[in-house]
Amino acid sequence: MKQALEGVKVADFSWVGVGPIIARILAHHGATVVHIESETAPDPLRALAPYKDNISGLNRCAYHACLNDGKYGVTLNLRHPKAKGVVERFVEWADVVSESFAPGVAARLGISYEDVREVKPDIIMYSSCNLGQTGPHARFRGFGTNLVALVGTTHLTGWPDRMPTPPYGALTDVIAPLFGVSALVAALDYHRKTGKGQYLDLSQFESTVHFLTPLILDYQANGRVAQRTGNTSPYAAPHGVYPCKGHDRWCAIAVHTPEEWKAFCKVIDNPDWTKDPRFSSVLARRRNEEELNRLIGEWTIGLSAEEVMVKMQEAGMAAGVVETPGTIQDNPQLKHRHHYRALEHPEIGLHHYDATPFTLSKTPCDLKMPGPCLGQHNEYVYTKILGISDEEFVALLGEGVFE
């Protein structure tokens, strides 16, 4: 099967979230990616649940596996004096070098852009971290779970009468890579046409804040500091999630225009309360939203979330089951889209990986390799790809260069 990025070679020194996800998307589209780790300082992600059968272990962590599938996994102890030679071989081989340590660490480990450019002047390198390579807070440590708060999304999630509740996990770790891939592929294209490489400084803060631009403008133009408003929307009423049959089952419904309101009333068999003047106009519905939601809940509670969704959609309304981590893999649409691909992991066994959110008609993504165990492809990569002779490989191995 043809792949768009066939022939692109990536030396991926990055760890945790954004760096590996960017490289992973390239790998799914044909790039040859080598994920370089170190046993002495393993990827923190390898120490996060869930583990196979809840038994922790560096190679039993699905989190790491699912962000590094499609890559060859090798280990290299960058602090080892002999590591520099191996790094140079990687750079000579690679079109792209990536890292996502805290700013300054790469320089200490000898894989800064200056180091790498000396070996290959037209190399493309990207560094991704929370706050960017420069600036007063560049060295502030933190994961995606922290950045979500800094970027303003946490403040905007939850109920107005309560503390902000965080959107789940490292949301910014999933947004930033989409910016990273776009810029990186553009740089690859530019390099192919001009022969010029470059350095990409991806601040996850500066990319994900783009999603909230309208609120930034709102603050400047109208002095308004946007607040969390639960599930209400200024554009629609009724708008929210409603309790359905079964434990903690919900269905989201959004009614935007007066015509949709009429259709909505028809679906719920036009109960008397729908004629109440308190719900007779868009503005009235917005003002009496709590009562409206309660009354709607009385109808939805009698039906399964799927039934509510189907009834609404058939009448032309936006509605959808609130899927959960436990039900998402059975979602009919995601199944049809072949979004979850099962691969056999040496230690974890058969488990599922997310495909990319876009499908290319002629060069689609292809998930072939599960996440690598630590150093799983050392021999193959160092001897077959980098062309190190067997003897030298064994010697370096003995000296602990590959720990």
Next chain:
Amino acid sequence: MTSKEVFHDVKVVDFTWAGAGPITTKYLADYGATVVRIESRSRPGLLRTTPPYKDGIPGVDRAAYFGIYNPNKYGMTINMNHSQGMELVKRLIAWADVVAESFTVGVMEKWGLSYEEITKIKPDVIMIRTNMQGHTGPHCRLPGTGVNLVGISGYAHLCGWPDRLPSNPYGPYTDTIAPRFGAAMLIAALDYRRKTGKGQLIDVSQFEAGVNFIAPVMMDYFVNGRVANRRGNYSPRAAPHNAYRCKGQDTWCVIAVFTEEEWKAFCEAVGSPDWTKDERFSFFLGRKAHEPELDCFVEEWTLNRTAEEVMALMQAKGVAAGVVETSADLHRDPQLKHRNHFWVMDHRELGSFSYFGQAAVLSGTPAQPRMPSPCLGEHNEHVCREILEMSEAEFDELLVEGVFD
């Protein structure tokens, strides 16, 4: 009891002649005003001496042109050069709420009946003066008829074919524009006077009124420097858009296709022949670029059908189309019949004669035909005796004096 007429309490002394003036006062007369027309027996107005005449025989009381604008009005003849004639006129002005005139500028002044003078007789009078080019300005005294004004106000230039001489739209076209503005202002002034007791002078320029109906053309010139020209039946907004010859002698039907849906409906209406599938006509700019050829195809289809059939077939599909109605057609037009557009009343000389009513039907107080148009001086006695409550002796004396000749 007929429903109350709107202007039952409004009294008008009407000196106007030709078209624009009488059309203006017709609005008041048709809705119940008491309008007294002042004419001259020695010099009957232009419309009384213009064909068509009853049975083709000329006569001041046999002219349709005068008739159609003056139903529901009383007719008097007064010799304005006779001192007692002038006295009678002043008594009428004292009685009147409105004085209307449309002579060449200076005629009323000559008679001492300028607005300043008549306010001495009736302080709260409303005077409406309809003139060719307004009441002031260097050219206001130039005599002329509506037909002249059609040229100077741009309508001759904008009517006809680009490759031929300008051609006047029929008749004194601008005479149908000024009266609307004049009547609107007059009625508003009447309403204002009823509330405040204040009359005023209204100066209607037919030239300026006419220019208001081509305002965008003038602004196009001012803003874009473009001098718009006559372009036959061309429209930048539709194609096909023309008058198409139909079966029969000099019969035509216009068809106007604007939107894509209407084009599809038009193609169905003409039976979707091959030419409607021609790629050149498949989009609007294509239809415009090949409009002459398109018109030929359309006319090939209309030539085999009467104008009425073409209109019916098109309208059935929602496409704008209409018979180019001749005078004969107008008098048998089913829609005009339904709207009882024509008021048939018996006239002493014209016999059973069709006047035309108002263009709107008011649900509560519709315009009503009350009287046929007056013969010359027909109501001299009625006005003097009934309206001005003159004694019979006084009236006879005026008669003898020749005040009414």
Next chain:
Amino acid sequence: MDEQRQGPLSPCRVLDLTDEKGFLCGRILADLGADVIKIEPPAGDPCRNIGPFYHDIPDPEKSLYWFAYNANKRGITLNIESDDGRGLLSKLVEKAHFVIESFPPGYMDSLGLGYAQLSQMNPAIILTSITPFGQTGPYSRYNASDIVEMATCGLMYLCGDPDRPPVRITFPQAYLHGGADAAVQTLVAHYYRETSGCGQWVDLSIQQAAFMTTFNASWFWELNKINLKRAGAWRTGLTSGVLQRQIWPCKDGYINMPVYGGVLGARTNRLLAEWMDREGMSDDFLRGIDWDNFDMGQLTQEAWSKIEELMVRFFKSHTKEELYSEALRLNIMVYPVSTPKDIAENEQLDSREFWLQIDHPELGETITYPGPAVRASLTPMLVRKRAPHIGEHNEEVYGELGFSRDDLIVLKQSGVV
């Protein structure tokens, strides 16, 4: 004094739902001082697509047609097809004096906004409906346009050259006749309401309004069974069958001079003949005509041709400007065929300060508009301000009804305003 400056209708409010078929009605009421609120669909009135355009840029905020016939109006957006939209409209109707519309017959009823419903909201309301053929009758459901109105009202058959199709006036006129006539009819109903307190429904047919442009033509048929036809630059209407030229080519354009007999034309014909004589362009025949008893009705074609030939040669030796200024001096009925350029430069209009400069800040300049068609000494028609932008006065008008800015945002997003 300023109360008069506001115009005789100043306290009244008009809700203007019309499209191009009725713009001029609202414009006249606005010129008379009424507070006319143009109600457009949320995305703006489709008639903003009608040219010509400012600098030929076809932008909905640059239509000169829109500028011309919606000046003096305030503008709001409202979707009357939605329940909420109708709710807002009924609030507006309660405080309004007039509602004018030009939807197909039955459309307002279908929305529950027909005269019956409106008069319940406001018994004194006057509803003016402007439609191609009126609310009822065989043609009432017909789809019409300017050319269809010009055809069915009888004018087209009388215009153009005999050897070509009937022709309409190039710049559409029918809807202007309809709108202007509707303004008068509306004022008649207004006058009645101010005494009786009762509103009513005014049902205006554009075909009937435009009928007036045929003048006495159709009576040739009624009285003499003659079907008058178009005759181009020549004059019809006379029984003698002699085709008299009305439009005369001159050096730089055309002159419009129908020759009248009798008293009306005597002085002009005489002075014109003398003027031609002074320039050596007359002949014994012309000098011999007794203009006082000159009767167009009895004229033979041969005699007319001789006169015509002389006049054609004479007019061709002068420009429009020369002919008209001399006509003014002699005070005779010789008029130019003006092009828009001539009208723009016309001395009479300039001296009466007919052209007005209306400010268009959004275009960064003022635009010249024709002034009002009527002047009045006490409560004049005034052209006060430019036509509204889309939704320009939403906040003002809906603010009066108690809607806040936030409400307006919600209403905007749900497609109500």
Next chain:
Amino acid sequence: MSQKDGPLSSCRVLDLTDEKGLFCGKMLVDLGADVIKIEPPGGDPCRNVGPFYRDIPDPEKSLYWLSFNTGKRGITLNIEVSDGRRIFRQLVERADIVIESYEPGYLDSLGLGYSDLSQINPGLILTSISPFGETGPYKDFKASDIVVMALSGYMSLSGDPDRPPVRTSFPIAYCFGAAGAAAGTMIAYYHRELTGEGQWVDASAQQAVASALLNARMHWDLNRVELKRAGPYRVGLSAQGKQLINFRCKDGYVNFVMFGGKTGAKTNRGLTQWMESEGMGSDFMNEIDWDSFDMARVSQDDFDRFEGDIERFFLTRTKSELYEEGSKRGVTIYPISTIRDVFEDPQLEARDFWQRVEHPELDATLLYPGPFVKCSQTQLRPPSRAPRIGEHNQEIYHNELGMSPEELVMLRQAKAI
């Protein structure tokens, strides 16, 4: 010499998207492409999406529109009429990429689907952005932000357990889908530049948001453990209890996530010492050997107790104090920023992140987010003003496609542009 306007200098994009895809066009603009935003005549409906400049719901004042259309050129075109489709095909001939977000199948119904467009321009890339993808059981589902958040499973994990799941109050699902589409488009573009072969990119917002579940899904996939929303607590780290991560502080809230083992040791120890040095030490925390601290073995009571100590300490300091001082001590405490905090963030300030954009028609200057990646060689294009409705009609239809002003007026009146 570095390029100032992004790596994609000679790439032309036709942007037909609505709110589901605007962001994709914006990213391509930032990367240097010439993106032409094609709106229906009258402007894009999503110009009605708030917030608005000065809260005035005017289509030219939508801050939403201004945010996600920076740097695009704007034209109006109606692809539902034949003339519109002809012009669109002409534009496609000169384009590299077309992005759209209509209902799946809509373009095919107009004869403008991928199979049609690729005949006109084989190298063309068509990117279709939709809530659920172009195929599959949900492809015709009506969607909105909350529905995509629900059907992606992501929403189930946020909010308090005693209340319904809750989405982020500002819609981000569509930006998510559009950003994914941009990445896919770039990969397809790379392939096209190499091989000349265009293709169809089918991007799904649901899949983009679903990938944010990350390890929550894996808990079920591996061990059939279903994580639940837990308000300001965090689940999924220690299999036992819930761990507070949002704490109140003096002027709002801060985010402090405690990790076990080596990862968290430095931070946890730093905090314990900091609290102790401020006389607000926690007995419990002082005794813990942070290096071997295993979250899994901490009882919920212990968690609650020391979390109370931590919050008491945080309440004595502001967000920025905890953030700045914490960082000096290696203690990772992030402020839960409001939009104002983000706007005034010193890090963004120092990196000149906010860039001025003039808005002459609003007579305002607003600061916009700068490049989403800093590139040493091909700096991304700085933001510039979003287009007004039809602002570049002349530039493209007249100057580029050679249409005359008359044709443009005709097309406007035919509702094609």
